[in-house]
Each structure stands twice: as C-alpha cells, then as structure tokens.
Amino acid sequence: MILRFQRGTTVRTMQSVRARIESEGLRVFESPETQRPILAIVDKTPPALFKELEARPDVENVAVPKASWRLIAPEYRDSQTRIRLGKVEIGPDTVIVIAGPCSVEGTDTMDEVARKVAKSGAQLLRGGAFKPRTSPYAFQGFGVEGLRQLKDAGEKFELPVVTEIMDASDVGAFLNHDIDCFQIGARNMQNFRLLKAVARAGKAVLLKRGLAATVEEWLYAAEYLAAGGCRDIILCERGIRTFETATRNTLDLTVLPLLREMTHLPVIVDPSHAAGLARLVAPLSRASIAVGAQGVAVEVHPTPSQARSDGPQALLPHELTSLVADARIQAAISGRRLA
Amino acid sequence: MILRFQRGTTVRTMQSVRARIESEGLRVFESPETQRPILAIVDKTPPALFKELEARPDVENVAVPKASWRLIAPEYRDSQTRIRLGKVEIGPDTVIVIAGPCSVEGTDTMDEVARKVAKSGAQLLRGGAFKPRTSPYAFQGFGVEGLRQLKDAGEKFELPVVTEIMDASDVGAFLNHDIDCFQIGARNMQNFRLLKAVARAGKAVLLKRGLAATVEEWLYAAEYLAAGGCRDIILCERGIRTFETATRNTLDLTVLPLLREMTHLPVIVDPSHAAGLARLVAPLSRASIAVGAQGVAVEVHPTPSQARSDGPQALLPHELTSLVADARIQAAISGRRLA
Amino acid sequence: MILRFQRGTTVRTMQSVRARIESEGLRVFESPETQRPILAIVDKTPPALFKELEARPDVENVAVPKASWRLIAPEYRDSQTRIRLGKVEIGPDTVIVIAGPCSVEGTDTMDEVARKVAKSGAQLLRGGAFKPRTSPYAFQGFGVEGLRQLKDAGEKFELPVVTEIMDASDVGAFLNHDIDCFQIGARNMQNFRLLKAVARAGKAVLLKRGLAATVEEWLYAAEYLAAGGCRDIILCERGIRTFETATRNTLDLTVLPLLREMTHLPVIVDPSHAAGLARLVAPLSRASIAVGAQGVAVEVHPTPSQARSDGPQALLPHELTSLVADARIQAAISGRRLA
Amino acid sequence: MILRFQRGTTVRTMQSVRARIESEGLRVFESPETQRPILAIVDKTPPALFKELEARPDVENVAVPKASWRLIAPEYRDSQTRIRLGKVEIGPDTVIVIAGPCSVEGTDTMDEVARKVAKSGAQLLRGGAFKPRTSPYAFQGFGVEGLRQLKDAGEKFELPVVTEIMDASDVGAFLNHDIDCFQIGARNMQNFRLLKAVARAGKAVLLKRGLAATVEEWLYAAEYLAAGGCRDIILCERGIRTFETATRNTLDLTVLPLLREMTHLPVIVDPSHAAGLARLVAPLSRASIAVGAQGVAVEVHPTPSQARSDGPQALLPHELTSLVADARIQAAISGRRLA
Numbered sequence A, B, C, D: 001m002i003l004r005f006q007r008g009t010t011v012r013t014m015q016s017v018r019a020r021i022e023s024e025g026l027r028v029f030e031s032p033e034t035q036r037p038i039l040a041i042v043d044k045t046p047p048a049l050f051k052e053l054e055a056r057p058d059v060e061n062v063a064v065p066k067a068s069w070r071l072i073a074p075e076y077r078d079s080q081t082r083i084r085l086g087k088v089e090i091g092p093d094t095v096i097v098i099a100g101p102c103s104v105e106g107t108d109t110m111d112e113v114a115r116k117v118a119k120s121g122a123q124l125l126r127g128g129a130f131k132p133r134t135s136p137y138a139f140q141g142f143g144v145e146g147l148r149q150l151k152d153a154g155e156k157f158e159l160p161v162v163t164e165i166m167d168a169s170d171v172g173a174f175l176n177h178d179i180d181c182f183q184i185g186a187r188n189m190q191n192f193r194l195l196k197a198v199a200r201a202g203k204a205v206l207l208k209r210g211l212a213a214t215v216e217e218w219l220y221a222a223e224y225l226a227a228g229g230c231r232d233i234i235l236c237e238r239g240i241r242t243f244e245t246a247t248r249n250t251l252d253l254t255v256l257p258l259l260r261e262m263t264h265l266p267v268i269v270d271p272s273h274a275a276g277l278a279r280l281v282a283p284l285s286r287a288s289i290a291v292g293a294q295g296v297a298v299e300v301h302p303t304p305s306q307a308r309s310d311g312p313q314a315l316l317p318h319e320l321t322s323l324v325a326d327a328r329i330q331a332a333i334s335g336r337r338l339a
Helices: A011-022 A047-055 A107-120 A144-156 A168-176 A192-200 A215-227 A253-262 A271-275 A278-291 A317-333 B011-022 B047-055 B107-120 B144-156 B168-176 B192-200 B215-227 B253-262 B271-275 B278-290 B317-333 C011-022 C047-055 C107-120 C144-156 C168-176 C192-200 C215-227 C253-262 C271-275 C278-290 C317-333 D011-022 D047-055 D107-120 D144-156 D168-176 D192-200 D215-227 D253-262 D271-275 D278-290 D317-333
Strands: A002-005 A028-030 A038-041 A059-063 A083-085 A088-090 A094-100 A124-126 A161-164 A181-184 A204-208 A233-237 A267-269 A295-299 B002-005 B028-030 B038-041 B059-063 B083-085 B088-090 B094-100 B124-126 B161-164 B181-184 B204-208 B233-237 B267-269 B295-299 C002-005 C028-030 C038-041 C059-063 C083-085 C088-090 C094-100 C124-126 C161-164 C181-184 C204-208 C233-237 C267-269 C295-299 D002-005 D028-030 D038-041 D059-063 D083-085 D088-090 D094-100 D124-126 D161-164 D181-184 D204-208 D233-237 D267-269 D295-299
Touching (some): A002 A011, A011 A028, A011 A038, A011 A047, A047 A059, A088 A094, A094 A107, A107 A144, A107 A317, A124 A144, A144 A161, A215 A253, A253 A278, A253 B278, A267 A278, A271 A278, A278 A295, A278 A317, A295 A317, B011 B028, B011 B038, B047 B059, B088 B094, B107 B317, B124 B144, B144 B168, B168 B192, B181 B192, B192 B215, B215 B233, B233 B253, B253 B278, B267 B278, B271 B295, B278 B295, B278 B317, C011 C028, C011 C047, C047 C059, C088 C094, C094 C317, C107 C124, C107 C317, C124 C144, C144 C161, C144 C168, C181 C192, C192 C215, C204 C215, C253 C267, C253 C278, C253 D278, C278 C317, C278 D253, C278 D278, C295 C317, C317 D317, D002 D011, D011 D028, D011 D047, D094 D317, D107 D124, D107 D144, D124 D144, D144 D168, D181 D192, D192 D215, D204 D215, D215 D253, D253 D278, D267 D278, D271 D278, D278 D295, D278 D317, D295 D317
Parallel strands (some): A094 A295, A204 A233, A267 A295, B094 B124, B181 B204, B204 B233, C094 C124, C094 C295, C124 C161, C161 C181, C204 C233, C233 C267, D094 D295, D124 D161, D161 D181, D181 D204, D233 D267, D267 D295
Antiparallel strands (some): A002 A059, A028 A038, A083 A088, B002 B059, C002 C038, C002 C059, C028 C038, D002 D059, D083 D088
8 A cells, every 4th residue: 555645744754654554564665755755565454554544634645556566656656757867857748769779889880879869869878788689699799898888978979878787797887887777678577686686776777578578567577676776767668579470579559558557657668679670660659759658769870781780670870860850749749848 | 463564555555465464364453553554463473474574665564562462562553542432531641530439329329429520520430330249148239220320420410431341241231321431340351251242342441450360461351352343442450469458459550650561552540449448549549640540440429438339448529529639730740631 | 147947847837937037128048958947048137036036946056157158158058068960979078080171172082081081080071162261362162062072072981071161141052061060260250140140050060269369259159159049069279379480370278178167068179270280280189189178170181282272281191090099099098989 | 500420430530620610710519419429510600611511521411400599409419308307317208297386385384295296206396495476575485495495305205306596696505405407487588697607507407488488589598508508408388478368378289299390308398387277287287298298397285275376276285196197197108108
C-alpha cells in the first residue's frame, strides 16, 4: 500500500509513522516527493494496521496500486518523474532524441558522429562499448576504451552519454568515465544482480524492455532499480518478438498510453532495433512521439555499410536532422518541446 | 512477371502480346492503369518467352516483384490506388476516419450515431449487421435488417457505409441494400470462397488482417480479391496476437511503412480492436496516421456501457470529434488532407 | 448451467422441467446421455430459477462449467464421447491413425496410397479435394471429382474417409459422396456460417485448431457445431504460430492433458503441418499419443517429391507402417488399443 | 569450417596444421574427440586456405555446418556427447530424471525431499538457492546457505546436485560447495558474461532455453560455453512464450528431433515450468521422452501448498515415483535405459 500524507505534514511525523510500520516487520520506502511525505509499504499490510493508518487525520489517502510494484507506481509521486542529464530534461514536458552509432568504433568516427548528432539538434549521444552479441565470435565492442571514446566525444560536443552495461563488475569503469546514463539491455532486463548493482551506482538508468517481456515484468525490473535506490529511470520500448518476420521485431506502441497510467516514469522508444531497416525509422519515430513517448533512441552512422554492427538500421546524418525536425513538430502539436 | 509497355503503346498492340502469352498457356491480367498498358503474368514465365518479351521495343521494362503476388504489387500500377466512395477519396493524398457502432442496434441509435459521425467530420459510417461472435450464444447481429438500418442512416447523413459480410450467400442482400464497401473480417481473411464471391460483386472491399496473419498472407488474400476482379481494395491493420496480455492485441504499426513498398493499395488502421480500451484509441489513431496510414476506423457509441458488443472500446461522440481534429493535424503535417 | 438428474429420472419429468425453463425464455439443450437425463441452459439463469432447480429432489446436481460453453463440457456427459466411423471407434479406449496424401491427385495415386494406408494398419483415409491455398494461383484441388476419387479409394480398401469442406454450398456434394467425416480446416475454424452448415449435415466433423486460436476459441467453435446438432466432433491440434522459425509451427502438446478436463470430446494431433518436415513426424506422433491424444493424422505419399502440395512433410509408405507400429506400442502402454 | 582428419592422424600432424591456420590470424579450436583429431575454425576461412586444407591427404573431409556455431555442431564430434556426473551418465543411451524442490527451504525439508528423490529412482537432485524472482520483494532464496543444504542432502543420498547460478561472482561459492552441475536459468541465457565465467569453472552446465529464445540463439549461448572451455553442456527446453494463456508456457517439443541434427549435446525437458500445473507434468514428461529427450527435470515437494515458490506445479513424492516408472518404460521402448 501507499500512504499519502496531507500536504504540510512534517518529516518528523512521517518518520514516526514509518517507525510504527517497521515495528511490525514491514519494509517501507520514502518517496522523494517534495509536496508531501509519501510512504510505500512493500510487504502485505495486516488489515488492522491498514485501518489504523487510513484513519490517521494526517493521512490524505492510502492507495493500493493495481499491481504489486510500489515505487514506480503513479501513486508514489505527485507528478511524473523529471530527469536531468546535463542541460537535458526528460519528462512530461519534453521530447528527447538519443542518437549515435550502434558500436563505438574509434575516436575519429565517434567524433564525427557526435558532431553530427549535436548539429542535428539531438540531445543525447549513444554508442555501444560493451556489445551483447548472439555469437561468441562476433565483435564484442571496445570495452573500457570505448567508454573513453564515447565520453570524450560527448564532452567535446556537450552531449550527455548513454551506453550499455553488461556486468556488475563494470560499474567502477562506468563511474570512472562519468557515463551519464547506464543502459540495461533487453537481454539483461531480468539480470537481477545487474539491476541491483546498477541501482547502487546512483546514476540515471535507461531500462530496455526484454525481447519478449510482458509490461508487468518490465515494470518489476524498474522496481528492482527503484528499490535499490535509483530514482532516474527511463523505460525504453524496443519491439517485441512475434510470429511476423517481415520486420525484425514488432514495436509495441499499443502499450505506450497504458504505461502512462501504470507508472510515473518516462518512456521512450527505440525504433531502430524493432524495424531493423533504416527507412522505417523516421515514420516509426513520428508514430512513437505521436502516441506519447517522451523521446526516441536511434542509430546513426556516417557510412552505414561500414558499421561494425547493425549497419542496415543506421540512419545517415542528414536523415537524423530530418528526424529531429519531425520530432520537434510532433512535440509541438502535443504541447511539448524538444528537451 | 509484370510487363510495362512504353507510354503511348496502343491497346491493340497490348492485346496481341497478351494473346501471344496466353498461347503458351499462361494466365495474364491487364492493369486498369491509364498511362500505359501493363500486363501481369501470374504463372512462371519460361526463360525464352521472358527474353522475347523483354526485347520488344514497345516494352519499357519487365518487373519481377519480390513476392509472387502480382496485381497488388506496386509495379502493376503507375501510382497508388485511389478509391472513390461517394464524395470520399481514399488514397495517397487523403486521410479518412471511419466511425460507427460495433453493432447496428436499432434505427434510433443508428441515426443518432450517424448524426454524430457526420458532425464530427468523419467520412464513412460503419456498423455491424452480421457479427462474428466467438460464442454461439452471443448476439449475432440484426442481419439483413441491420443492413437496412445502416444504409438508411448513411443516406440520411450522406455517409457511405462499410459493413462486414460473413458468407457468400449474403452478397445479394449487400447489393440490394447498396452497401458501399464490403468488409472482410479478420476471422475470414483466409475464407477463400468468400474472397472470390465478394470480388465478383464489383464493390469496394475493406480487408482486415487476420488475427495472426503474416503480412504475406494478408497480401495474398488481397491478391485473391484482385484476381477475382476487385480493384478497390483497402487493407486494414487491426492488431496481431502476441504474448502480451496488457492489451487485447498488439497493433503492428511497424509494418505500415513497409507495406507502402509492397503494394499500391491504401492501408488504414483499426485501433479500437487492438487496444480494447477506448482511452487508448485517440493516441493510437494519431500514431497510425503519423506512421503513414491512410485513415483509421474506430467505434463510437452514445452510451458505450449499453452497447450490445465491445462497449469498453467505444468512443463517446465528443471524443470522436477530438480524434477527427487530431487526424486533420496529422494529415496536414504530412502534406495530406482529410478526405 | 448444467442440470444433471438422478439416474432413473424419466424423460417425461425431464421434459416438464425443460418446459418450465423455456417458459422463462431461456435456451435449453438435451444431452444424448443414456444413463440419466442432462439439460444444459445456455443463457444466464436467474438466481431464483437456479435455486428452484437445484432444490428439486430428482436433480442430482447442477454444474456451472468454468467457461461458458455447455454442450462440449465434461459435465454434459457421463463419459467421454465415443465416435464410430464404419468399424473404427474413436474415443477414450482407442488410438487412431489417419493417413493419406495432402491433395487427391488422381485415381491411380489415390488407390496406391489407400492400399498402403490400409496395409500399414491405419484406420482412416484422408486427402484434400478442396484445398485452401495462400496464393490464388496455386493448385486449388480437384473439387468434387476429388471427393469421388477419395471415396472410391476408401471403399475399395474399407477405409472411412476424411476431407476438408471449405464452403457451406459444398455440403450437398459431400453428402452425395458419402464422406464419412467432414474436416473444418484451421483457416475456417471461426467461419461461423460454415460451422452452422456443417453441423446440420449430421456427419462426424474433424475440427482443426486455428493457426493462432486460443484453446478457448477452439472449444467455442466446437460448441457452435454442438449447438447446431453435431455430436460426433473430433478436435485436432495442428500447431500454433510462434516466433520460432526453425519449424513451421509449434505443436501445442502442453494443452492436451488440459483439454481432457475441459471437454468430453476426443482430441487428435496433426504433426505433419506443425513440423513441415517428414522426419519430425514419427517422433512427434509418439509424443502426441504419449501425452494422451486419441490419434494422429499424417500425410503420406508414394513419391513425396512429386506431390502437388506439401511434399516435404509427407511420409513414405514404409515410414507410415513404422509409425503405426509405434502408435500401437504407445497405445498399449497407456492401456488403450489401435481402433 | 570443421576439419576432420583421417583416423590415425597423429596429434603432432594436427598441431602443425593448426599452427598453419593460426598463422593466417584465424581462431582454431581442437575437439576432445578421441577417434581422430578434429579442428574447428571459427573465423571465415579464405578460399585458398580452404582448398589447401581440403586437399591434404590426411584430411578425411571438411564440413561447413549450416549455422555458424562450430563446437556444438555434430560435425565436431564422432558421436553424441556423454556426460558423467558421479555414477550418472547423460547421453544418447540413457534417460535421466532430475527432481527436487523449486527452492531450497531448510535442512529438514531438503533431506526429506532428497530421500524421496533417491527412493523414486531419479538420478539427480535439484533445488534453487539463488532464485531469480520477477518482484524485488519476493523470496530470493537462501543463497550460499542453500548451496550447502542442497549439497549435504545430495551427499547423504548419493545424488549429484544441480542448482542455478545467477552471477559470475558466485562461481567461487559454487566450486567451494562442489556443485556438480551449474544451471543457467532462462532469464540469463543471454547473460554473456555469466556464460563466460561459468564456462571457465570447468563444471557441467545445464543451459535452459530463454523465455522466448529461438533455437538458434539458444545454441549460440551453448557455443559461448563451449568456446569458453566447457564440454559438459546439457540443453534444457522449458517452454516458450506464446499467445496461449491456458498454460503458463508452451513446451516446444516440435524442435526436439530437430535439435538432434543441429548439435551433439544432450537435450532434456523441464515440463513443470511450461505447464505451471502439477497434473500436466506426468503426461508431458512421457511425451518429452517419447519425442527423444534425454531426460526431464521436475519439481517435487512433500507439501506443495507450503512451498515458498511455484507450489502449484510441484509433484507429490508418490507422483514422482510413478513418473520415474513411466520414464523407464519410455526409455525401454526407445532402446535406452534410465541412467
């Protein structure tokens, strides 16, 4: 259950209530909410305690979210999450474009891409240093050296950077290179140890939906991050597995408006991996923002045919510029702005 | 293969080439294309004949579509299909909104809905007279009486009407009631006898994608219609079956831009059946048009809670008005207009 | 609800109760059960009537099946359905093998196959006369002539025959040729008009599961048949559509033991269409019978490479003989026998 | 490509060929095959080198497996893999039953279960110490203490033990407790760092198929293990995600006979997680062995209703005894024996 106090309730009062609840052996979390104290009890609350809490005059209401996640439920906050990465704000009022190569492939290419990304008007730079590859013999990324190249390029063009972390033992390297946003990839969405380790790092996290994860499982994975102390969580829809083979995956835009009712977290869309074909990326990006996504993440490469991975789905720089322009229009007609 | 003649080639020349091909025992179709004659050979063309045809001076080029459908392939036309229903044009330059109740439920309700549909700015009226229902004990529609009520309401408010046909034996009743567009439902997409019978009726057809049909199967179903003589075919994506249970179906918007390369036929989207929830319909409609759909088909009811079927997904009339306004904006920013 | 009377209750008593229920405007069906009268009410029973019926001394118990089908529910019978086709019994004590070519292709081939099918020990002969084909240009079967060839071959070798019906208008031809069992194909599982027409024909029906039909939808399709008067219904699992592309479909054997609790109807398995490869058919047949299926339906052809359809999944005659031997063993160890 | 030398070729010759190949910068692996040397080249072999190797008189043949995995391909071995865990042999001639509770829950219960498992005739003991749970608030297992309890119980009843490892940092604890077989769970099938770490541990590995993994991805995950030095790999099918909600997952037995052609590794089936219901486990186990699986892994609990996880799918001890008896029969009729 979630306990929402009256506005004006003091932290001291809230702390005493918290102590009362914990004395029953229940686990309690405090919302970072500033307008009022909010507490989430994650264990089953005994009926007597439930009534006692509900009856307190300083409690405005108690909410029981439909599902059993708590910290990411809308009821745990007074407004949707706003995340700040450098000058970029991700949240209900803004639309972001994250762009970059599938893999970091060397300083020169990385700098060239970053320049184009900055110029296009996109807000964040992406690029894979640790690559999860189906085959053990495929290129597995530049590793820590890739982190350095990505961050250097990001700093040169004032772009916060996002990149995937594949193992708890790499958290230190990510922190050393001041990676702004840690990405949890689709294949690791239920790597619960990794979720716990990344949550402790105190950085923003981009959590991709698993290849065939239900919305419920995805939100529970986000709850793992939240329960571990992470507040800045961005969900990223990237297509699910279906019987249809005409496209690589099927982008599940149907759940986007539903997610808005299930969580206070921002949700973006990665159309590149769903489509698998660059020419589908622009229309799918427009559709994503039209349906309510807070942004898109796309792949871009100066010469896609030479990319070390996923070339067929990479945009050319001028296509990215056009995509950002479209995003600006879609943001505007929905009363938002590019971040 | 598809044989595209030079512009200016006479019908007489084309007919003699056609006779030549048929003399080899191959089946040939003539395109309705006005800019030049185009022939499609649907059987495998022997290499010698292929070369002979390709070498003719009056042949501009021969095309071999990637898939083995012919009459719906882009190569069979010089431009995308334009369909006219009354004053409404469906095609590359326009966006349409089809609206109406799930089931026709009586003259009064039908008239009330039709008035609201007309007022909202939607272009076509829908409503089910023959209802395919999972259970044999569920309401199966008003049948022929429903056709009459629907058509009457359409005439009163100058809206062409679309409704589902479930069996070849009903073609006569549909023609008698001058139904403007025959809908083939998802469950009948591969009811090949029905496709053949409907094709012969000479009316426009709205072909829904099967519940779990691949794009390829869907296009072959359209080819059945085309091979039977039907030219005015509208494809309708309505969501596919996936493991996700948060929504009724998963709208497959990912294939929309791909369909543009696979066929000259217009494609619209039915977000009501995919979402199963009225409040998801507006954002999904925006996304559908943003991704390139030529229209949307939605359900509307004056009092959804009293609808005889699918109430939870029906819009209120004022929500339809707002949806049409959104469609107008999305049409405009993509260089199109409401039909 | 289902009303089970005490053993020994007279038909007269039952009829008066039936009249009482119908006087409330509810639709009632009588079970063919011989051990006692059983009635199924398919509309929602008002609470007062429910109590009244439950309280009658001649009523042993009232059952409310979990799902809202009635006539195919286990509660509607005292034992599982037994179907007799010629000398063959299909039901809880027996295992059947249905075999034959994908398409009927001519008298000579048909006779040759039938001879081999009879010799192998299989009990029923199959072969498609009307073929549902994805492409309008593919071979669509020999039609009525195919029915004749199939039936002639069946009579020559004393094998009852099973073949697919695709349209209500063919029922007459099927009856004229004395087809023993009408097959409803996967693509027509929810062709509700066809289900109603076939039910009226009074013959046994083999109902294939739709390409992506849920078990619930499949059972409702069977209920359409039952509500139309058909008693001899055989369900046939043939693989469902999944993301896996290594095989044509994924045979859903997981639901087989569950079906036993959901219906009194026999269930068989068609492993040929699921696998798409002949060499997978034998092990999948063994698994089907091991998991509880009452039989299998497989394709066989003297020279698969020359089959007009689905050659790659057809067994050779000697492979069929071996498959029947395996079926006999699996039947024996589960306390059953070949039919 | 895979290079198969003549029988009798010396290790010295093979080593010189290997050096020749490596001098071209290609990665080479040596098969543990005893009948002849076999080398696998995992990078693309230049045509000239390919011809040179093929032409050598001591090379019997070069094979290019259909897919690009190498070390798990049938061509890399002269016979199917045989794995020995204590006295138990897993391979082409045997059938195994792995049984135990979903979670290790305390010494007493563990010992009781182990006694029953041993008595039933099952060969291996399973039990989860580290539990991957969808919710962060659910019971996450006893951790290292659970490893100890499981191993103690295994030793007491002479049963080798299998348990899931969730993170590379736990490899030490697994080795300290002499866990006989490390299980990689479905959610971690593509946790590539974990695969690499576990491969280095030198123990047998049970690799579950991912929740919606294709066979191809699953085999590549096994190749990660093999490339990291692991030879004793057991594949475990556990059901895939489909649209069907009647059962928890859909067991994909259709691919079992196909896997036999794709790899030399043993494959077992876990019917408990697919079915989600204990009463489906026995028939699905019979089907699994009938279709060719080398064993099954099932859950058992003395009082399922009190199990800390997955109670509804746990067998009672006497049901396990019956399941082992069935497995013995299915093994016998396919010319195999219980391990």
